[in-house]
Amino acid sequence: MESKICASTIKFGNNIDTDVILPGKYLILVDPYELGKHALESLDTEFVNKAKDGVILIGGKNFGCGSSREQAPIALKYAGVKCVIAETFARIFYRNAINIGLPVIECPTISETIKTGDELSVDLETGKIQNLTNNKMVQGTILPPFVMEILTDGGLIENLRKRLNKK
């Protein structure tokens, strides 16, 4: 995975839960692209169209709260979300996103500094979030090295395969 991500943003508020990211009725679907078709449809029926060419999602506090369903970050990833930046994340969602190779960055000031449609350049290694629309920069939290490694390997499956092969 590349450590730099460039895309425009779609912004949501606080406490975006996994039931609105992907409703329970779709958990019987197994194809990730099928899951992606329903990402965030409860909040915005047009989200999938807006996201398909690649977007950075901006969230407020407690992004991804609720169910442990990994299908929620999978749906976002396959809908076209390249990265999620939020003030805080619900912990299971946060781990799930990293484990499936969807970059997540915590940034306490993100909601006040970014609006929908801003073009961002995000450096995962340094946590620097450059707003190309107004040329302002905000600093996100840097991931611990072993977590960054999971992400750069493309997720926990690839990371574990690599580690197990080394043994």
Place this chain on the structure above:
Amino acid sequence: MNITEKILAKASDKKVVSPGDIVDTNVDVLMTHDLTGPLAVESFKKIGAEKVWDSQKIVIILDHQIPAESIKAAELHKTMRQFAKEQKIRVYDVGRGGICHQVMPDQGHVTPGTVIVGSDSHTCTYGAFGAFSTGIGSTEAAAVMTTGKIWFKVPQTIKINVNGSFAKYVTPKDLILNVIGKLGVDGAIYKSVEFAGLTIHEMSIAGRMTICNMAVEMGAKNGIIEPDNITKQYLQNKIKNMPDFLTLQSDIDAQYEQIIEFDVSKMEPQIACPSSVDNVKPISEINEIPIDQAFIGSCTNGRLEDLRLAAQILKGKKIKDGVRALIIPASQEIYKQALIEGLTEIFTDAGAIVCGSACGPCLGGHIGLLAAGETCISTSNRNFIGRMGSTQANVYLSSPAVVAASAVTGKITDPTNLEVKQ
């Protein structure tokens, strides 16, 4: 150290841990179910491991979409059965178990002081027994299946001291809703919540499970209660080795990020209004809200104690015309007990439907879904938009007593007022 820190230190072969430390932890039990399990199986196969780390330490429970309501769900169940057979893992199949968080302790998979992870966010329920338990995702479950280990950041801990006696028809559910209302849905994000105080230690295991179950609704990593004699009595014929509970007490000088006091003496029944679990109001502030559906069940409130309380209110009464009441025991064992005790007869006579044990309408995947514009009062744990069906439906959360009383009147009702009217 506090109890959570002690458990994490022991499981990561360390003498001492502090909040912020990242620890590589040995897992004692991994639980997975029919909706998150198939993805875990797929990830396990992609990792390329042939055998799970310890087939005795993994439990598979089919509970979300049971009995299968669609061919897709049937395929998921088949995947889990096949995997269980290949790997010699215990599986609780349709009719043989019930809701995972009830089956786990009742079938002896929960021991105080152990580390339990499950691919379900309400895995935190087992903190009621003094275990460190938390929800994880499917791929992480596959990694645990492979290695038997998982990393954790040792959390800060909020201690919640509870004192006072509950008024009639006020329950542990009302307490936890009140706590979440005060702390907020992100009030304990990344943190541990330790419930303590006389009220907690006089509380039944069922009540403690309700409380720890909902710790995740304020973002907590785990909810936990120091094990005591009530824990011992509940588990003594269920688990092989009872640990020394003295090693599972928080030290007198244990560190807490915050200590918050609650007194339940004057607490009213609490209602979490749409569409956030922290949108909590005392029932006296709720105006007569008409309901279409009343649901008693889920891993939060489908226990025998909950059903008895509901039956006490519903005995000899009828569910209001135009309202449907669903009652789903948390396990098949509880289902059987409800039959033996005559509770099922009371429910059926009242006009409620009693279903076999499963997650039911709680997560909107299976039976009892809501149409647009409908309102449900539910004993479950989440009232998010679209959680129980239509995104245009409203879900209110409460205790089983309030749900039962509301089913009779057709609007959200304090059970005490129902008594007065008679």
